[in-house]
Amino acid sequence: MEEIMVKLGFHDLRTVEPIGRSGGLAVLWKEACKVEILQAHRRLIDLKVTWKDKSFFLTGVYGEPVKGNRSGVWERLTRIGVNRDAPWFLTGDFNEIVDQSEKLGGALRSD
Numbered sequence: 170m171e172e173i174m175v176k177l178g179f180h181d182l183r184t185v186e187p188i189g190r191s192g193g194l195a196v197l198w199k200e201a202c203k204v205e206i207l208q209a210h211r212r213l214i215d216l217k218v219t220w221k222d223k224s225f226f227l228t229g230v231y232g233e234p235v236k237g238n239r240s241g242v243w244e245r246l247t248r249i250g251v252n253r254d255a256p257w258f259l260t261g262d263f264n265e266i267v268d269q270s271e272k273l274g275g276a277l278r279s280d
Contacts, residue, residue, distance in 0.1 A: 170195060183216075185209050192231050194261075208249075212242050213261075215249055226257040232264030239264070 174182045180200040187193030194214050198204050203219040207226075214229045228249065233239045242263075250257060266272055 183209060183214060185211055185214060191234075194229055194231055196227075196229055210245065213245065224255050226253055226255060228257070228259050228261075230259060230261035230263055232262055234264050 170182060170184055174180075174197050177197065178199070179197040180202075181204070182195060182197040183204075183206055184196075185192070185194040188211065192211060194209075194212075196204075196214050196216065198218070201220060205217040205219075207215040207217055209215070212231055212233060216227045216229075218225055218227050228246065230242065230246070233242050246259070269277055
């Protein structure tokens with residue numbers, strides 16, 4: 170990962186390692202950004218970013234693919250978001266769909 174970081178011109182990174190072939194997260198940033206890792210969990214990385222005297226929160230998410238476990242990610246995000254006092258950006262793959270037409274392959278979702 171360090172080699173990729175350097176080739177892409179980034180200054181630093183934080184990763185959450187995958188479990189087997191599933192999951193894994195990476196956040197890379199350039200030197201102009203001050204990044205504070207607030208928490209890293211197997212399904213999310215939560216950061217406070219300061220850039221050009223402005224601060225914001227950034228949470229990278231890899232949502233739970235197992236229906237019965239999805240609520241845990243959403244509960245964690247809710248707890249994180251309650252106390253935010255600056256803009257908050259959420260990004261990633263939430264493993265959620267609004268309509269079946271968004272899904273390609275595999276079984277239809279019943280939730």
